[in-house]
Structures are given as C-alpha cells and as structure tokens.
Amino acid sequence: DAGVTQSPTHLIKTRGQQVTLRCSPKSGHDTVSWYQQALGQGPQFIFQYYEEEERQRGNFPDRFSGHQFPNYSSELNVNALLLGDSALYLCASTLPQVEGTGELFFGEGSRLTVL
Amino acid sequence: QKEVEQDPGPLSVPEGAIVSLNCTYSNSAFQYFMWYRQYSRKGPELLMYTYSSGNKEDGRFTAQVDKSSKYISLFIRDSQPSDSATYLCAMTSWAGGGADGLTFGKGTHLIIQP
Incomplete structure (x- = not known):
C-alpha cells in the first residue's frame, strides 16, 4: 500500500517565478492538507482540500493556491x-471524516529553494 | 506568546535512558494531541495520537495529556540510537486531521548516544 507520494522531491527556482x-x-484517503516547514521550525498549515x-486556510497569502x-x-x-x-512543503492525507480519528499521514515533502 | 511552545534542544541522553519530551500550549480549544517523529530530510511520522486528557501507551512510548495545565508529554523508555530524530508535538481542536489544520511545536532534536 503506497503512502503519500509527492513530486518533485527537490527543485530550485528564482524569485518571481x-x-x-x-x-x-x-x-x-480523501482529504489532503498542505504544510510549509522552514528550516528548524515545525510545519505550518497552508490549507486543506x-x-x-x-475547506480551510492558514495564515498564508493568496500567492499560495491549490487544487484537488x-x-x-x-x-x-x-x-x-x-x-x-x-x-520543505509537506502534503498530508487522512481518512474520511470520522469522530475520533483523523491521524494525518505525511509524505516525504518537496524541498523548494528560491534563489 | 506562541500557541505551542516546545524546547528545540538538542537533548542528548545515553542509550537505555528514559526520555521526556514536553510541550505547552495556550489554546484551550485543542482536544486532539499528536506526537510525530521526523528523521532528517524526511516527512513527519505519526507516533502517538490521543484525545483529551489522560495517558496512552504504545510499546516503549507513553503520551500524557494534562488539559488543566495545558501540558503534554511523550516518554520514551529504553531509548535506542534509532530513536535519534526530531520529535514534533501537534494539536488541533477538530477531529479529521483538523479542518483548521494542526498546530505544531518547533520540534525537539533528540540524540541518543550509544
């Protein structure tokens, strides 16, 4: 059973791209969430689909958008x-919404470097 | 004051020791509490998941939640070098992984010395 898979694993971009x-x-799993993890920090919630x-968005600007x-x-x-x-951008998925459950399963992440 | 406070460490202990990791939080609406383990350059892996106050044990790991003090703990018994990782506490007010998202601590970097 494959877990959460993310692509690409690493990428480098320049400012403005x-x-x-x-x-x-x-x-x-039917629910997907995205998190941003800066170096030395815990993941921060971006949004959930x-x-x-x-369905819900964290404190991120409109430059961040998504699709399911x-x-x-x-x-x-x-x-x-x-x-x-x-x-490091992390994707997490979870089972259909059932009271008492809701454990998030994370992928390995996509590491983005902006130069 | 941040919503979740966690000492980033590093915390270094000898193999076989009992490890205690802790987080405090300020949002009394949090009801679901999790501990994740994250190895370097990997995604977080769920270790423990608890609802409301109380204890939960799974093998060498014990999670404790004290909602009255807004304090959660993770204990690791008979620690092994393979337990060396960053441990993240996380919490949410809502089941289903949190429609409002999980709020994480910064993570504690744990080193188990052979």
Whole structure:
C-alpha cells in the first residue's frame, strides 16, 4: 500500500517565478492538507482540500493556491516566489471524516529553494 | 506568546535512558494531541495520537495529556540510537486531521548516544 507520494522531491527556482507541487494521498484517503516547514521550525498549515474544495486556510497569502482532483490527488501552486518561500512543503492525507480519528499521514515533502 | 511552545534542544541522553519530551500550549480549544517523529530530510511520522486528557501507551512510548495545565508529554523508555530524530508535538481542536489544520511545536532534536 503506497503512502503519500509527492513530486518533485527537490527543485530550485528564482524569485518571481511560479512553482507547482504535486501530491497523491494514501489509498482510501480523501482529504489532503498542505504544510510549509522552514528550516528548524515545525510545519505550518497552508490549507486543506476535501471534495475538491478548499475547506480551510492558514495564515498564508493568496500567492499560495491549490487544487484537488476527482481522484483526490492535489496540487499546490505558489506564484511570485520570494526568498522566504524556501522550505520543505509537506502534503498530508487522512481518512474520511470520522469522530475520533483523523491521524494525518505525511509524505516525504518537496524541498523548494528560491534563489 | 506562541500557541505551542516546545524546547528545540538538542537533548542528548545515553542509550537505555528514559526520555521526556514536553510541550505547552495556550489554546484551550485543542482536544486532539499528536506526537510525530521526523528523521532528517524526511516527512513527519505519526507516533502517538490521543484525545483529551489522560495517558496512552504504545510499546516503549507513553503520551500524557494534562488539559488543566495545558501540558503534554511523550516518554520514551529504553531509548535506542534509532530513536535519534526530531520529535514534533501537534494539536488541533477538530477531529479529521483538523479542518483548521494542526498546530505544531518547533520540534525537539533528540540524540541518543550509544
């Protein structure tokens, strides 16, 4: 059973460029969340997708956008890249919403470097 | 004051020691508490998941939640060099992984000396 898979694993961009990161959730999971983890920090919640809609967003600007497809996979797009966007971007998936559950399973992440 | 406070360490202990990792938080709405282990350049891996106050044990790991003090702990017994990693506490007010997202601590870097 494949876990959460993310691509690409590493990428380098320059300021002002745009980037798209991709995520396939764990089999049977329908909810995908994205997190940003700067070096030496804990992950920070960007947003969550369920039924192809953004359900909740953390404190991130509109330059960060996403999409969820009918097969539950997801994309994270970041426009007008800044140096401060350099981080590990983590995708996490979870089972259908059932009270008392909700453990997030994380992928290995996409490491973005902005020069 | 940050919502979740966690000492970043590093915390270095000899093999076989009991390790205690802690987080404090300020948001009384948090009800679901998790501990993740993260190896260098890898994604976080869920270790323990608890709801509300109380203890939960899984093998060498014990998680404790004291909601009255807004304090959570993870204990590792008989620590092994393979336990060397960064340990992240995380919490949310909502089941289902948190529609409002998980709030993480900064992580504690743990080193187990052989």
